[in-house]
Amino acid sequence: MATRHSRSAARLMMAPAVILLLGWMLVPLTMTLYFSFKRYLPMRGDSLERGLDWVGFENYARFIGSSSFWPSVQATLLIVGGVLVITVILGILLAILLDQPFWGQGIVRILVIAPFFVMPTVSALVWKNMMMDPVNGMFAHLWRFFGAEPVSWMSDASVQSIILIVSWQWLPFATLILLTAIQSLDSEQLEAAEMDGAPVLARFFYIILPHLGRAITIVILIQTIFLLSIFAEIFVTTGGSFGTRTLTYLIFQRVVDSQNIGLGSAGGVYAIILANIVALFLMRIVGKNLDR
């Protein structure tokens, strides 16, 4: 790929993909930006044909000034952070466990991956109705078995419930990536550490964890991108009430429930900014971790 000829050929062949991707991203982005500066309330008779009123930054001011804005940012960060912590910690432990030789290893590994293939809507509904229902759910039965009062999860522990459901979905992904990373660890390194007098915990913190550094950063990066936009899990469980209204969900409500497209678009732009701040943050960590 070094000659000038092969470089220009490469560019030519990549062009369709690049153009398609650009169109895919740029058209919605410019439309969002455009609407965010307009008054656009379809129920009040605004439409593209009749032309939309330019309102400057009014939508932005209103979106950020609304009493639900900061709570929604908080909810977003809380849910993303909670899921990340749970999936990474449990993922590491599960990966170590699955790396041990035991009978039926192949089947167990497939079972562990299974939740990842369940659609978010389905898994959230299953959790809500089968596990967390305060009357008939498994948890309710379990609580009653121990003589405790069943928890009405969706209203009393709503954020925790969402974190639990989403963690369950993403744990397989984290486990899978971390498992492959653990398998690439040279067993002689662990043996050397053992001979050097490192007990089990020291071997974990000095050898295994640094070895997993890269894989952990990748898990965090990829999960964050997807977790910032979780929607289905909230939609089918709490419907955004009880403190589970994330930024994504707030935008959805502004556009669909209040039929205010301009306001929703402004929220969309805020979401882009938030995602970029988070991404920038992560990229610096990743860059540091991937460089060596």
Added chain:
Amino acid sequence: MGRITLEKVSKSFGQVDVIPPLDLTIEDGEFVVFVGPSGCGKSTLLRLIAGLEDVTSGEIRIDGTDATGVPPAKRGLAMVFQSYALYPHMSVRKNIAFPLRMAGMDAAEQERRVTAAAAVLNLTDYLDRRPGQLSGGQRQRVAIGRAIVREPAAFLFDEPLSNLDAALRVGMRLEISELHARLRTTMIYVTHDQVEAMTMADKIVVLRAGNIEQVGTPLQLYRSPRNLFVAGFIGSPKMNLIGGAIAARHGAETIGIRPEHISVSAESGDWHGTVGVSEHLGSDTFFHVTCDGIPDPVTVRVGGEVDLHYGDDIWLSPDTSHLHRFDGQGLRVA
């Protein structure tokens, strides 16, 4: 101190007996080399001594105390692995200091020992690098450094040079021998390279399929191999092993004669043959001679350059005082 005794030590992986019961004593300060073909159980034996594998039966004693159930860290042994097994995310300094840190030694003493080890191993300029930024030979030295700072009772080396190129291997071989001469610590060294074994060892242990075939100094093994396997394994090029009528004439089932103990003549001798391929090493020349009545070509060493060519007729005469005789079981006949 580092006297290691194995008593009736055996090891099986499931149904497979890798090491049948075996006895071996390694004296304090000795440089012992385990040598044998691939898969004969050298690494397994070393790992048993290190404690990285559990013995199936038998007893391992270090300095007289039973170490059979003692975990590796408590045996006071240090191991250098074939892959070096350096910790990639730590600097060279931290790598070498790791065992000291795990032992809870204070920082000043750690630093003193690391500096001393680095000076011995020519690593002073590389202390702040990561293992990934070092050459193979330097990595090897870091691995040795990590072993020597602990001041172990014995060093265990598992084919430490097999990842290095030929020139570097010769250099590192000398360095390890020199280290042994200076530290006078017991060293157990595993290799399948018989040149390494011959040049470094005080005592060689020849293994085949987990069995000890012979134990002795390099020259003992060279001069009087106990059986055909040792005879064929020790020495380069290999000893010529000849059976049939010629062996019978010397009163044995098989006779062995080393390439340097055969004299060459153009006119007369014991065996007649034609010169095949010749290998010129400058100081020596090896001829592969096809002799009448001997199925395999006979290797002959001649000092310096000799004017013999492919297809020439020559006569070979073995030096009967250096003839090795073996019986039907392949054992040496005195």
